[in-house]
Amino acid sequence: MTLLAAVIALVGSLFFALGAALQQFEAAGAPGVRGLLGLLRRPRWLAGGASILAGGGLHIVALGFGPLTVVQPMGVASLLFALPIAATLHGRRPTRAELGSAAMVAAGLVGLVLLVPESDEPAVLGPPGVLTLLGVAGVAAALLWGASRVASPAGRAALLATSSGVLYGATATLMRVLVDGGWNWWYLLALPAPALLALAMLQRAYAVGHFGVSFASLQIADPLTAVAFGALLLGEPLPTGLAPVAAAALTAAGTIALARTTPLEARP
Known part of the structure; x- marks a missing residue:
């Protein structure tokens, strides 16, 4: 059953990678398209969204067959799948430097995922905590967006994708609180705002053109933010020792290398 869970999660990662690559292809340099509303009218971008949803669904199915420690690392493989798919869509082959840098990011992320201690306590957060969650995430995202406006193209893609992550x-943390703590209608109303802002910010990152670095930054920022909020607001444990530091350093080094090697992915 564990092997089945790993296979299902791996296929889910492939769907997630395909969806991300399709959405980036539409967002990068598409003539006459501005913002999220414009992309919503493009069939290929919508197909990418459907593929991402399918990937997420498969990961949920995989969790029914195997432990989180097996399923989560398989999700990291989406980065390794996404680069060749995106390169093919843009009529080229991924370089060895790209794939090597992506492998570094993936290895570091797997290490971080496996080192985060599991928590059996239910995720419970009161209204002040939810407001703190949304406020901190909003301020951080705004600062990253502001910094992106004066960054290089690769840096802009990374900062916008990190903002999205x-x-x-924050959305993932709020969803956990919603599921574990009961379906509070007030929390449910708060959920769409960060999710839609994240989606819009990610499309801005994709539109810059450096798909590899933007997708890697998203893959890093999303889980690390959820872990940080879990520790700060839910009292969940953090990994200790030198191993997580080494994994984080490997992830950072891979992302920097990817930013230096990833070519501009924009349609002529």
């Missing part, structure tokens, strides 16, 4: 991490 912070908002997605």
Whole structure:
């Protein structure tokens, strides 16, 4: 059953990678398209969204067959799948430097995922905590967006995607609280705001053109934000020792290398 869970999660990662690559292809340099509303009218972008939803659904199914420690690392494989798919859509082959840098990011992320201690306590957060969650995520996302306006193209893609990842991490934390603590209608109303902002910010990152670095930054920021909020607001344990530091350093080094090697992915 564990092997089945790993296979299902791996297929889910492939769907997630395909969806991200399709959405980036539409967002990067598409003539006459401005903002999220414009992309919503493009069939290929919508197909990418459907593929991402299918990937997420498969990961949920995989969790029914195997432990989180098996399923989560399989999700990291989406980065390794996404680069060749995106390169093919843009009519080229991924370089060895790209794939090597992506492998570094993936290895570091797997290490971080496996090192985070599991918590059996229910995720409970009162209204002040929810407001703190949304406020901190909003301020962090705004600061990252502001910094992106004066950054290089690759840096802009990374900062915008990180901003999106912070908002997605806040959304994931809020969803956990909603599921574990009961379906509070007030929390349910608060959920769409960070999710939609995250989606819009991610499309801005994709539109810059450096798909590899933007997708890697998203893959890093989303889970790390959820872990940080879990520790700060829910009292969940954090990993200790030198191992998580080494994994984080490997992830950072891979992202920097990817930013230096990833070419501009924009349609002529």
